[in-house]
Amino acid sequence: LKLGILASGNGSNFEAVAQAIAAGQLNAQIKVLIYNNPDAKAAVRAANRGVEAVLLNHRDRKNRQKFDGQIVQTLQQYDVDWVILAGWMRLLTPVLIDAFPDRIINIHPSLLPSFKGIHAVEQALAAGVKITGCTVHLVCLEVDSGPIIIQAAVPVLANDTAETLHARIQVEEHRILPQAIALAAHRRSLILNHA
Ligand code: GRF
Numbered sequence: 001l002k003l004g005i006l007a008s009g010n011g012s013n014f015e016a017v018a019q020a021i022a023a024g025q026l027n028a029q030i031k032v033l034i035y036n037n038p039d040a041k042a043a044v045r046a047a048n049r050g051v052e053a054v055l056l057n058h059r060d061r062k063n064r065q066k067f068d069g070q071i072v073q074t075l076q077q078y079d080v081d082w083v084i085l086a087g088w089m090r091l092l093t094p095v096l097i098d099a100f101p102d103r104i105i106n107i108h109p110s111l112l113p114s115f116k117g118i119h120a121v122e123q124a125l126a127a128g129v130k131i132t133g134c135t136v137h138l139v140c141l142e143v144d145s146g147p148i149i150i151q152a153a154v155p156v157l158a159n160d161t162a163e164t165l166h167a168r169i170q171v172e173e174h175r176i177l178p179q180a181i182a183l184a185a186h187r188r189s190l191i192l193n194h195a
Pocket residue numbers: 007009010011012013014086087088107108109134170173
């Protein structure tokens with residue numbers, strides 16, 4: 001699998017995928033990391049792992065379509081076949097979605113379809129749920145929707161803050177994201193070979 005990873009911030013999920021590859025648990029290569037914030041820690045992680053990183057700053061682009069067009073161009077340039085949104089904080093347009101049909105994967109810090117959108121962890125705390133978690137799913141145009149690949153549940157503890165709860169969710173994210181990538185690719189190859 002030739003992966004392109006899109007990240008806006010910390011990049012701990014990028015790290016988890018790189019780690020799974022290094023450990024021989026995921027048969028893939030990260031061809032490129034695309035990041036949109038100049039100070040994203042994900043870029044430092046990429047440099048440490050010898051992964052090429054490309055900064056595409058959305059603030060320099062006129063509109064979302066043009067920005068996504070640039071992303072598609074970069075992904076194609078690096079010969080990517082699967083796109084992983086690992087904390088990518090931009091809405092996608094059909095320009096990107098249609099270029100990689102059913103080959104874009106997102107990770108979200110809630111048990112979808114609960115708590116879509118930003119601040120999912122805060123939303124779970126505010127709702128008073130006792131169990132939350134994370135979801136890896138295929139991306140479609142509607143935000144945080146699309147077929148679910150794997151979910152993991154996490155307990156909400158009495159004294160949790162958004163930070164402590166998010167940290168507990170991230171442990172599970174790092175476990176299921178590499179698994180979900182392998183599973184999605186495997187399923188797709190089964191479907192294509194059957195056709
Ligand atoms: C994760 O919680 C992910 O579910 C959400 O953004 C966060 C990214 O974390 N979409 P990191 O940058 O991978 O550490």
